[in-house]
Amino acid sequence: MTTPTIGCLRVNGATLHYEVRGQGPLLLLIPGGTGGAASFDRIADDLAAEYTVATYDPRGMSRSTLDDPEAGQRVTEHADDAFQMLELLSPDEPARVFGASSGAITALHLLTTHPERVQRVVVHEPPVVEVLPDAPEHRALLARVQETLQTQGLMPAMAVFAAGLKKDSDTTGPKAEIRLPPQAAVRAEQTMADLPYFVGRIVPGFMSYAPDIDRLEALSDRLVLACGQDSRGELLYRPAAHLAERLGTELQHYPGGHTGLTTHPAEFGELLRKAFRAQGLSLV
Known part of the structure; x- marks a missing residue:
């Protein structure tokens, strides 16, 4: 594994930890969940053979600290953080951007607000449930999660959240056992x-976000919507599938499920390379 160059970027209300590898055009990787920059360790080196790969911990996560630890979190602010990264690391040319899960929501907003700074964006399972026809049902789920968090604590709230995300799945058939690599266990x-x-703070702030669909349609030639092959039938699959149909674009399928980046890094990274090489082309 290549030792990255590490830096800190001061942004509004936070200090971001970021890491840079390789050389070439900038590829900014925006993590989702609680992954942080470390979630890209298993693909960053390979991608760095073609790109200057930048990863970072989103504000409030891991090594990126908030000035106010109790501050609420908004997609707009996280997208501005990503924009500041582009301004720092690729001031003279637009960059390629990948976002996973909540990071994919950040990437969507970045595209709609600063399209001149983005050459191509790949988003993997952005949980923008507000685009779905049954959005009120998912708002109710988020309210239950927050109520459970306040009254019963973290793990009961996580159980409510996980059940809500999986409820559309077919749970009658056998499921393949997923073994996480040692690197993922170290991050636990x-x-x-x-x-x-x-x-x-991230879940309620991000899953209540509604993207500007008209704006995305105007920019759809530089947007790739992707889902996990094993995510079909799950809630987190549906928003990207819905957006692809609405925008008239092809929905890409990546190996694994919502965490395919961790469970299938080599295959995932190869598909990312193809997506960023295929500017203006139809992907298979």
Whole structure:
């Protein structure tokens, strides 16, 4: 594994930890959940053979600190953080951007607000449930999660959240066992430390976000919507599928499920390379 160059970027209300590898056009990787920059460790080196790969911990996560630890979190602010990264690391040319899960929501907003800074965006399972026809049902789920968090604590709230995300799945058939790599197990302690912040502030702030669909349609030639092959039938699959149909674009399928980046890094990274090489082309 290549040792990255590490830096800190001061933004409004926070200080961001970021890491840079490789050389070439900038590829900004925006993590989701509680993954942080470390969630890209298994694909960053390979991508760095073609790109200057930048990863970072979103504000409030891991090594990126908030000035006010109790501050509420908004997609607009996180997208501005990503924009500041582009301004720092690629001031003279637009960049390629990948976002996973909540990071995919950040990437969508970045595209709609600063399209001149983005050459191509790949988003993997952005949980923008507000685009769905049954959005009120999912708002009710988020309210139950927050109520459970306040009255019963973190793990009961996580159980409510997980059940809501899986409820559309077919749970009658056998499921393949997923074994996480040792690197993911090493990150478990940090993941647990970030969970209260993620469930309490990122989840409600991000899953209530409604993207500007008209704006996305105008920019659809530089947007790739992707889902996990194993995510069909799950809630987190549906928003990207709905957007692809609404925008008239092809929905891409990546290996694994919502966490395919962790469970299938080599295949995932190869598909990312193809997506960023295929500017203006139809992907298979």
